[in-house]
Structure formats: structure tokens, C-alpha cells
Amino acid sequence: MTARTSLSRWIPLAVVAALGVLLAAGVWLSRNPDRDALPSPLVGKPAPAFKLPVLHEAGRLVSSADLRGAPYVLNVWGSWCPACRDEHPVLTRFAETKRVRVIGFNWKDEHADALRWLEQFGNPYWMVLVDYDGQVAIDWGIYGAPETFLVDADGVVRWKHVGPLTDAKIAGELVPALERLEARP
Secondary structure: OOOOHHHHHHHHHHHHHHHHHHHHHHHHHHHOOOOOOOOOOOOOOOOOOOEEEEEOOEEEEOOOOOOOOOEEEEEEEOOOOOOHHHHHHHHHHHHOOOOOOEEEEOOOOOHHHHHHHHHHHOOOOOEEEEEOOOHHHHHHHHOOOOOEEEEEEOEEEEEEOOOOOOOOHHHHHHHHHHHHHHOOO
16 A cells, blocks of 8 residues: 555545534534624724715715714615614614614615615614615625614714614613713713
């Protein structure tokens, strides 16, 4: 038996072992409750500059600079997003508190579809900005919907959540982040 023949006998075993390790890692990740907690490089840094059209006001553009002066929650959504539908009643309840401006960030959607979706489910947003081609979303590091950001009055991102908001997430993370902003001199 040559060394090459001996080595080739171990290759299938090595492949099976590698697949086993990958499977075990996948199982562990699926049970890890923090698997969706993705750190954002934007937290603590200025929000990316943008100038986007307003969904309900043809021809009007709003820039990131226009939003400064008071904190806001930026919620990324699309009519094509099933998880956004699940999140919508939770977001609506939060927006009704009027604690902070809730701004919609309609991402890669058709204009008519976005309008129809808001007509059907209600519009909790103070304003809806539209990123038709998804270019601004790249600067924000958005890779899916829904995603939610808290931006302070100076335009600095203070909090980010990936996935649908829940009442528990709002009470346990977003509201405390708002309270920290309110407590600042």
C-alpha cells in the first residue's frame, strides 16, 4: 500500500468530520438566543447622510440634516416583507405614544405597493422616506427588513435592531435607549 492510497482512505472520513462540525455549529447557532444580535458599526457614529423622496409628497426630498434637532426612530420596511406585517401592529402601538418621531424607510418597493400596504394596514409613520433602488440602505448597512434604528437629535445612531420589533424589545431596549437620550444634558 502506497502513501497516496493510505491518504486517500482518510479523505472521506475528513470530509464527513468537517460536515459534522458544520452541522453541530448550525444546531448550536439555531439554539443560541442571541444569534440575531448583530452588532452595528453605526451605533455611536453619525448616521449616513442621505436625501430621499417622501412617499406621500411627490417631488419633496428630505435629507438626514433635515431630521436633526430631535431624535427619531427609522424603521425599514417593505410591502413585500412578511415580517413587516407581523411587526406593524407593535410599531403602530409604539408610534401612537408620540414619544419620538417614527420615520418609515420604505426599501426597494414599488410606489403603488407601498401606498396600498399603508392604506390596508394603517400608517403609523410621521413621514415615509423611499429608497427605491436600495443605494442609501447600503450606507446604513441594511441587509433585510425589518430593521430599526434610533438616531439622536445630533444625528448619531444610538441603537439598532434587526428583525421585527416586539413589545418586549421596545420595552426592554428601545425605551431605555430613549430614556438615556432624554437624561442627557
